[in-house]
Amino acid sequence: MTIAAPTGSSRDLPHPPRAEIRLEAVLHALSDPLRLQVVRELAADGDELSCSHFDLPVTKSTTTHHFRVLREAGVIRQIYRGTAKMNGLRRDDLDGLFPGLLDSVLAAAARQAVRLGSR
Amino acid sequence: MTIAAPTGSSRDLPHPPRAEIRLEAVLHALSDPLRLQVVRELAADGDELSCSHFDLPVTKSTTTHHFRVLREAGVIRQIYRGTAKMNGLRRDDLDGLFPGLLDSVLAAAARQAVRLGSR
DNA sequence: CTACTCGTACGATAGACATCGTAGTACGGC
DNA sequence: GCCGTACTACGATGTCTATCGTACGAGTAG
Numbered sequence: 001m002t003i004a005a006p007t008g009s010s011r012d013l014p015h016p017p018r019a020e021i022r023l024e025a026v027l028h029a030l031s032d033p034l035r036l037q038v039v040r041e042l043a044a045d046g047d048e049l050s051c052s053h054f055d056l057p058v059t060k061s062t063t064t065h066h067f068r069v070l071r072e073a074g075v076i077r078q079i080y081r082g083t084a085k086m087n088g089l090r091r092d093d094l095d096g097l098f099p100g101l102l103d104s105v106l107a108a109a110a111r112q113a114v115r116l117g118s119r
Numbered sequence: 120m121t122i123a124a125p126t127g128s129s130r131d132l133p134h135p136p137r138a139e140i141r142l143e144a145v146l147h148a149l150s151d152p153l154r155l156q157v158v159r160e161l162a163a164d165g166d167e168l169s170c171s172h173f174d175l176p177v178t179k180s181t182t183t184h185h186f187r188v189l190r191e192a193g194v195i196r197q198i199y200r201g202t203a204k205m206n207g208l209r210r211d212d213l214d215g216l217f218p219g220l221l222d223s224v225l226a227a228a229a230r231q232a233v234r235l236g237s238r
Numbered sequence: 239c240t241a242c243t244c245g246t247a248c249g250a251t252a253g254a255c256a257t258c259g260t261a262g263t264a265c266g267g268c
Numbered sequence: 269g270c271c272g273t274a275c276t277a278c279g280a281t282g283t284c285t286a287t288c289g290t291a292c293g294a295g296t297a298g
Contacts, residue, residue, distance in 0.1 A: 011264075011265095019234075022231070023155075023224075023227050023228055023231045024150050024151070024152055024155065025150075027146050027147075027149050027150035027155075027224070028146075028147070028150035030146050031143050031144075031146035031147035031150055032143070032255095032256085033143055034256095036142075036143065036146075050274085051274075051275070052273095052274070052275085058256085058257070058258085059257075059258060059259080060274085060275070060276090061257075061258065061259075061260095061275095061276085061277090062256065062257055062258070063275090064275065064276060064277090065255090065256070065257080066256090068276095069255095080264085080265090080275090082264095082265060082266070082274095083264070083265045083266065083273060083274050083275080084265095084273095084274065084275085085274075085275065097227070097230070097231070097234075098223070098226070098227035098230065098231075099223075099226070100219065100223045100226070101223040101224065101226075101227045103219075103223075104217070104218075104219045104220040104222075104223040104224075105142075105146070105220065105223075107217070107218070107219070107220075108142050108216070108217035108218075108220045109142055111216070111217065112141070112142045112216070112217075115138075115216075130294075151285095151286085153286095169244090170244080170245070171243095171244065171245085177286085177287070177288085178287075178288060178289080179244085179245070179246090180245095180246085180247090180287075180288065180289075180290095181286065181287055181288070182245090183245065183246060183247090184285090184286070184287080185286090187246095188285095199245095199294090199295090201244095201294095201295060201296075202243065202244050202245080202294070202295045202296065203243095203244070203245085203295095204244080204245065
């Protein structure tokens with residue numbers, strides 16, 4: 001639950017505490033196709049992924065922006081690890097606040113992906 | 120499934136067919152506090168409600184706008200019944216496309232309402 | 239027909255947002 | 269110390285969105 005960085009990183013990013021996560025912000029964060037895809041990949045991997053792992057059809061500035069939106073909504077957790085920034089889903093917090101919500105959204109996204117033919 | 124109006128209303132409103140409902144649009148529609156509240160009341164009532172039943176802190180123009188967003192996202196069904204316009208959740212379509220999603224969102228909204236004290 | 243109610247349509251406006259490019263900062267390896 | 273990599277910060281821009289006010293159309297009651 002602590003976001004301590006064992007590797008000794010000093011740059012800390014501001015995350016909303018669990019109690020301040022708002023449902024509307026989460027839904028808004030997930031309503032963007034790019035961000036929804038990122039969350040899907042994070043959920044599929046189950047572990048932390050670096051920003052550069054994602055191959056999004058936008059520039060790096062825009063990528064940074066989207067990750068920031070996800071972090072400020074409380075959907076993902078970001079920590080610096082050396083020169084890379086690792087991203088992980090805040091599954092514990094989201095499941096604690098809104099049980100079943102994340103899974104429903106992920107299942108819905110998967111279903112829609114199948115329905116629309118794209119994978 | 121048909122949206123026929125037995126009362127003989129001739130004014131028909133455009134609704135997206137089930138196959139064209141997009142998850143992102145639904146999430147976006149639900150990410151607005153006013154719209155989420157409307158959906159909550161519709162779900163609580165279980166039946167159709169007129170537009171004027173809702174006492175929203177905005178003008179009628181804005182109310183019309185929000186109902187239109189909900190309708191075009193495929194979240195609600197609107198039919199004219201005389202001078203009133205009745206609104207109903209498209210539960211069947213939403214549950215068919217994204218099983219469990221609507222219930223999770225509603226449960227999450229209820230939980231958050233309790234958590235934030237505003238019942 | 240007239241008047242009233244309910245909701246729409248249209249135009250305006252201010253704020254939010256997605257996107258980009260460029261310049262800059264932090265970290266690790268040479 | 270110097271350079272490359274990874275990501276950020278800032279400013280600009282076009283688009284979308286929430287909001288309003290006013291004018292209009294459709295239906296119902298008198």
